[in-house]
Amino acid sequence: MGIVIQLDKEQLENEKQAATALQTLLDLVKDDMDRVNQTILQKMQSPVVLIPQLAGHLIASGGKRIRPMMTLASAHLCGYQGDHHITLATTVEFIHSATLLHDDVVDESSLRRGASTANSIWGNQSSVLVGDFLFSKSFELMTETDSLEVMKILSHASSVIAEGEVLQLITANDTETTEDAYMTIIASKTAALFAAACEIGAVISDRPAREQEALQSYGKNLGIVFQLIDDVLDFSAEEEKLGKNIGDDFRDGKITLPVILAFRRGTGDERKFWRRTMENLDQKEGDLDHALKLIKKHNSLKDTTERARHYGAIAHDALAIFPNNAYRKALENIVDFCIKRAY
């Protein structure tokens, strides 16, 4: 019992630190984020009312808006003066929202951010098409900045995201997936957008290549941290904080690092269990609990978090070439938030 209480204490302390880390950034970019939120609302309008309805359901449902904040903070870190960072932060959130709509269709999800998914309310057809709208709109939006380089970065990131999503789909249910293969997937499906979101902050500020590369590296590694912890939270979070069900990845047969580690470290019987439940999707009551037990037995969540710390350290160091100001500090703290967050 003593251990349980201690873990709870540590976790609470972590969550407190995470909340503080996020708040620092939120405070810094508050005015910008208000403008981004207005731009989001304005740019998702359409005479076809289902579009703002469905898109609004997803976008207004909140979410951390961490990706657009990355663009805003990166631009400020580079001393940007102008308005394009607002447009681009909106663009980044639109790309993200489009992928969420399509992800929920692909995963047949029914819950996101504590609310019913758009596909479960309006059907898969609407989610596919409104996703396409947001995606197109994001490209239309980015042309407003008149920056060819920004467009090249963001359109390339979008292709890489789609490649990562397809790769994830075809490796689903494959318990033999290696850690390397998994890292390739999350580098594409998640880290590519974080990397682009940060890099474009330097591009619109006309900063030298080394700063652009530094922010690209920061974003990429932060994105990896973010996804690793996402995969941990899918097995460990408190559902009401996470806003979705625990064990979604398990039920979908989605092979993430916690499972990869537990499978590789497992006994023959344990591997049989993983094959039955995640490859054949032959799941019965109690299986998720058993999976959680095995994941705990092999320290899979703790070690996935350790891996996240490694990438977090790289992200942190990537910022070292920038002046030590409030924005750099806030971006550094976000690494901590991504590791310690509970949602």
Add this chain to the structure above:
Amino acid sequence: MGIVIQLDKEQLENEKQAATALQTLLDLVKDDMDRVNQTILQKMQSPVVLIPQLAGHLIASGGKRIRPMMTLASAHLCGYQGDHHITLATTVEFIHSATLLHDDVVDESSLRRGASTANSIWGNQSSVLVGDFLFSKSFELMTETDSLEVMKILSHASSVIAEGEVLQLITANDTETTEDAYMTIIASKTAALFAAACEIGAVISDRPAREQEALQSYGKNLGIVFQLIDDVLDFSAEEEKLGKNIGDDFRDGKITLPVILAFRRGTGDERKFWRRTMENLDQKEGDLDHALKLIKKHNSLKDTTERARHYGAIAHDALAIFPNNAYRKALENIVDFCIKRAY
């Protein structure tokens, strides 16, 4: 019997004229199209093998490639010298292919161009994600031309297409749809890409605004013709020529102009029939035959084709400001092809 034979003769003559009209253009842009086909194959490559597999199944399955030909011919009409027209024709075909992949998911189609649809082979999930890949890739491709105006035109067209698709989805099954509402849908979902495909030919050639507008108008009206005849063919084509099943729109409850006309001109009983079959999708054997009878009774196909001729005339006249050369002639003939085609 005499009438039937005469109609057949007329139809055969039409098809012959259509084939000749298409061939003129095909001959003119043959070398370019070879390069476009190579670029398509090259740009759909990915280390994720499912992507070229699935995309290749759709793209290599043929199709008329009419949209990329529009870009090539428009560029030549404007005296374009360079290579960007090849890139942009590929871009246009990628946007079109992405929408086809998503359309087949939305419509739950199983047959396209005489072959099984990608979604029926690889599943909806893969089709959604590979569609996203082609869509992203199309944007990545267009940035290669370094033309901001091209990007604005194509990204705006993409948003409009998505709006049109959503609009079509929510008016499906609504027999009260007006001809105007239907025209708004097809102007968005089909004509917008034809318009953009033609307009960008003038843009990369640095031609004055009036030529850009003329090609935009030509493309828009040609696109409307193309869609109207598509909707006619869904009730009248020979299946082996069309490469898909007759009556797909009827079975999906997709309200197109032939149905709109038959419904408006119909008796009370006939309207009841349309409501039962297309609104409630309560269909039984013999219903398609009955629908075809009503459509014939009210001259719906003939009159839809008449409407198409009206837009075709506008498209034709839009080209009048250009020199009377082989490309203009070929583009004019394509209007004829779109009206008289059998597939």
